Structures are given as structure tokens and as C-alpha cells.
Amino acid sequence: MASANLPNWVNFTQAVGPTFVAIVAAGIASLIQYNQWKTAKSKLAIDLFDRRFVVYEATRKLVSALLQQTKMHDDEHRDFINKTWHARFLFDQELCKYIENFRIIAINLNLYHETYEQRMNDPARGQVIKEHYGRLNYVMAESQKLEERFLPYLDLSNVK
Template sequence: MEPEQLPIWTEYVRVLGTPVVALLAASIAGFIANRQWKTARNKLKLDLFDKRIAIYKLAITALQNIRTNKVDVKAVEELENSLHAARWLFNIDVALYLHELALRVYKTDRPSIDTNANMTETEFAEALIEREKHEATYQQERSALDAVLSKFLALEH
């Protein structure tokens, strides 16, 4: 008496079942690894962005010196202190630009309008014109800063 023969598809399932399950498990593991890699890459981008935006904010704060009539030496010094990191977070050209910017800000003559002082109308008008020039300089410096740092401050995914 011959043993009962199983259908042929059961032989295929028995032979191919293990590789199919292994392939499915490898696919799931690959998908999870890919998502972890993307998450780590996005975290790195965010960390770099946070550090870069901090230096950008320091530069903006230092630029405010151009518009005001008093020097905030602390803001310029903080920008100067951050320039060592800027070389690694941006590139050497940006670090040199930020250094030159800090020097320009520190050396800028600031207009002073003291409303309590006895100024003639002409002196007052000249002081206002000087203040407008400084405002224009600030706007130019701000635009240049934005142009230089824009490619480093873009969060792209």
C-alpha cells in the first residue's frame, strides 16, 4: 500500500516557507533601520540648525549696535566668542565674514540724539539724518548677513 500523497503545493510551501519568512523579517528590519537612519539624520540637521541660529541671533543682536546710540560691548564680545564654533558650524569664509562684521559693528560711530540737550534745529536735523544713515547701514548689513547665512539656515528634509 502506497502512502497517501500530499498535493504538490504543500511541498512548495514546506520548501519555500522558511526563506519567505526570512525575507519578510529582513524587509521589516530594513524598513525599521531606514526610519532610524532618517530620524538620526533629521536630528543632526536640527541640532546643527539650533547651533547655527544661535550664532545668527548673536550677529543680529550685535548689529543692533549700529542703530542705537550706545555700544553693547557684551553683544559684540558674545559674537566674537562664538566665532571659534562658527568655523566648524558654517565654513571658514562665513567665520571670517562674521569676524569682520563684529569689527565693523564695534567701530561704527553711533549717532546720539539727546532730546534733553539744548540742540539747535540744524543740529537736531543733522543728528536725525545721521541716524537714518545708520539705519540704512543696519539694513544693508542685515541683508548681507541673511544672504551669507541663508544656505546654512535652511531646514530641508
């Protein structure tokens, strides 16, 4: 009724206006959703980094303790286990074996220290000492590579 008296451009705007507003609103909603997705992706990367860094730090502390004391105390062992038990969910199998290898070496070094006094007259004592220093040399060599091994998992440069 009243639209018959209005100019054509007003009739056109009334007809197309709601569609245009809906398209603009959908575009804005899509932009907001995209930004939320990017934020969630970055947060996931940062959360993953935090969890992985805890494992790296625990491994680094264990290696440091082994090099300083040539053994691991019970509380250090518990701390290491508590902070690395979930490594299999965060790293590939190769790095998990690498981390586990340090734990096994630490246990072997502890056993060496516990039985050292008992082996004073043991003819195989020389071989045991050689194995002990072989393990320590391995730990020392790997301590130089530790950061390099973890770096691909701790690199945040590709997170945008």
C-alpha cells in the same frame, strides 16, 4: 516519514516557508532601517540649523546693538563671542570672516567712543569721525544683507 503522506503543496510550503519568512523579515528590517536613517538625517539637519541659528541670532543682535548704540557693551561682546566661537565648524570660511568682521568693527567703534573726548583738539579728528561713520554705514548696509548671507545655511526646505 510523515511528510510522504502530505500533499505536494504542503511539502513545498514547509520547504520554502522559512526562506520566505526570512526574506519578508529582512525586507521589514530594511524598511525600518531606512526610516531610521531618514529620521537621523532630518535630526542632524535640525540640530545643525539650531546651532547655526544661534550664530545668526548673535550676529543679528550685535549688528542691531551697533546700529542703536554705535558701540558694543562688554556683556554684549562676551555673549557674541560665546555664541559664535564655533562658527568655523558650521559655516564656510567666507561667512566666518564676515562674522569676524562685525566683531572687529564693533571693537573699533568701541575704541572710537573711548577716545572721542581725548580727540577734541586733535587735527586728525575729522578723519577719525569719517572712519567712524564709514564703519557705521558698512554695518547699516550689511544689516540689510545679513539674512541673505545666512539663508543658505538656515534653509530647511531641502530636508526630507
